[in-house]
Amino acid sequence: MEKTLRKYFALFALPALICFALAFFIPMVWGFILSFCEFTTITDASFVGLQNYIRAFTVDNYFTQAFWFTLGFTIVTVITINILAFALALVLTKNVPGTNAFRTIFFMPNLIGGIVLGWIWQVVLNGVLASFEQTLLSDAKYGFWGLVILMNWQNIGYMMVIYIAAIQNIPADMLEAASIDGADGKTTLFRITIPSVMPSITICMFLTLTNGFKLYDQNLALTNGAPNHQTEMLALNIFNTFYSRVGFEGVGQAKAVMFTILVAAIALIQLVATRSREVEN
Amino acid sequence: MAMVGKKYTKWIIFAILVVVAAFIVFPILVVVMNSFKANLFISSTGAFQLPNSQSFVGTANYTNGIDRISFFSAFGYSLWITVASVIFILLLTSMLAWYITRVKGKVTNIIYYLLVFSMIVPFQMVMFTMSKFSNMIHLDNPIGIIVLYVGFGCGMSTFMFSGFIKSIPIALEEAAMIDGATPVRTFFSVVLPMLKSTAITIAILETMWVWNDYLMPYLVIGTEYRTIPVAIQYLRGGYGSVDMGAMMAMLVLAMIPVIIFYLFCQKYIIKGVLAGAVKG
Numbered sequence: 001m002e003k004t005l006r007k008y009f010a011l012f013a014l015p016a017l018i019c020f021a022l023a024f025f026i027p028m029v030w031g032f033i034l035s036f037c038e039f040t041t042i043t044d045a046s047f048v049g050l051q052n053y054i055r056a057f058t059v060d061n062y063f064t065q066a067f068w069f070t071l072g073f074t075i076v077t078v079i080t081i082n083i084l085a086f087a088l089a090l091v092l093t094k095n096v097p098g099t100n101a102f103r104t105i106f107f108m109p110n111l112i113g114g115i116v117l118g119w120i121w122q123v124v125l126n127g128v129l130a131s132f133e134q135t136l137l138s139d140a141k142y143g144f145w146g147l148v149i150l151m152n153w154q155n156i157g158y159m160m161v162i163y164i165a166a167i168q169n170i171p172a173d174m175l176e177a178a179s180i181d182g183a184d185g186k187t188t189l190f191r192i193t194i195p196s197v198m199p200s201i202t203i204c205m206f207l208t209l210t211n212g213f214k215l216y217d218q219n220l221a222l223t224n225g226a227p228n229h230q231t232e233m234l235a236l237n238i239f240n241t242f243y244s245r246v247g248f249e250g251v252g253q254a255k256a257v258m259f260t261i262l263v264a265a266i267a268l269i270q271l272v273a274t275r276s277r278e279v280e281n
Numbered sequence: 282m283a284m285v286g287k288k289y290t291k292w293i294i295f296a297i298l299v300v301v302a303a304f305i306v307f308p309i310l311v312v313v314m315n316s317f318k319a320n321l322f323i324s325s326t327g328a329f330q331l332p333n334s335q336s337f338v339g340t341a342n343y344t345n346g347i348d349r350i351s352f353f354s355a356f357g358y359s360l361w362i363t364v365a366s367v368i369f370i371l372l373l374t375s376m377l378a379w380y381i382t383r384v385k386g387k388v389t390n391i392i393y394y395l396l397v398f399s400m401i402v403p404f405q406m407v408m409f410t411m412s413k414f415s416n417m418i419h420l421d422n423p424i425g426i427i428v429l430y431v432g433f434g435c436g437m438s439t440f441m442f443s444g445f446i447k448s449i450p451i452a453l454e455e456a457a458m459i460d461g462a463t464p465v466r467t468f469f470s471v472v473l474p475m476l477k478s479t480a481i482t483i484a485i486l487e488t489m490w491v492w493n494d495y496l497m498p499y500l501v502i503g504t505e506y507r508t509i510p511v512a513i514q515y516l517r518g519g520y521g522s523v524d525m526g527a528m529m530a531m532l533v534l535a536m537i538p539v540i541i542f543y544l545f546c547q548k549y550i551i552k553g554v555l556a557g558a559v560k561g
Binding site for chain 2: 001004005006008009011012013015017018019020021022023024025026027028030031041042088091094098102104105106107108109110111112113114116119120121123124130153157158161162165203204207214216217221235238239242249252253257259260263264267
């Protein structure tokens, strides 16, 4: 069968591969090369070595600032989203009345797109801040916590669904044995529930981690980096470097390469973390 | 006594859940409420006041917003791009996945790892070159962008399909081929029917992605053809202040199809999310 099928490369594999090459592979290789060049359109490039990479940090400090902002934002959201989602999942697996309705409601924000979400929260947060005579843009800390609230609102339901499935998979006899042995709620939680759902915790940690680092749409719609680039995250900073300053395309591309390495590194660590856990089990 | 205590905890938990649910629903209600108010009454603390005889403007925000961003054409583009992309992603990547899983070799191995690699590369890496390149080769229209979506959706979708194909026995396919079926016939009448549940999962995940995607349609076709997210962001305009009334109304219209889709396909969506999370 393999021999016959092999001849059908053009029919089965080629159509998707052409799309893949046009949309991803060629632009990626090209982009990588251009990160070492100076250019304004993609065909008039001249080689400048590492200059773009150096300029990414020296021409202004927005990129470094965006990195720290993104890192802080990601750390806070990874912790809050996972704790809240896990707590909700614990509660919703305890036969509380209306479990299904709650689950439906909690998950819903996840389907709404980032741009729409950003504008929704802009109105709500500006409404709240108005009673203190402030707006979202009057201080970077409002933008920061606004984004944190928005991200929690959007992601808690998603992670909760993953945790619920994991908790429901814990064998009932294990929990029963624990209660016969006289384990209280706290012991059961830390000795049985949490260790049993550890793989899901790893998955959710990395999902929230990459979601945080790659955030763009919500950032654009909520604050667009204001005031003065202080709430600009990495993805938005890269976009602005490309498109709002002429002559900085190379710097934007160099930043994009560094961003890719950062995100890929997180993914690799995740791969190693999940693999080693699989071996343990 | 213990029973009474337990019962109380249950109601306390219930009350907390109601509060959380209110927190989830509240922003959406605020937007719906404000979509019927005049601009002046949306800003500042007025945002949380119900429309009254002074602020109520009926459906003016809706007609105004629909006009300004041509909402229905945006809806049409979003719908066309999402449906066409998802159909082509499903068809082309299931074929690719079958080929690279069943034909072992260096080339198919390299293809597989390239596809996996593409899943972790953020869009910003290819954003600039891809939008210029697609402009050069004339993919910057509502039909060409389908090619780009297939290319970008390829990674995850092929990965998930081939994960499933690996788990099904090859014997059925071999039997069909020995009986004289061509690979095309074998694929469509033996393999494809078995992929149904994986295909639903992938369809859900890709639909959520394409429908809500902002940057790619903005960069590639945004000046001429606006999808819903692009149209909404377009309301912000260049400088000046945003017409918040029209914005609220358009946010409501943008959410309605999503919520309807969710209520009808909830079961599949949650299943899809679970499968996607475990594999991705």
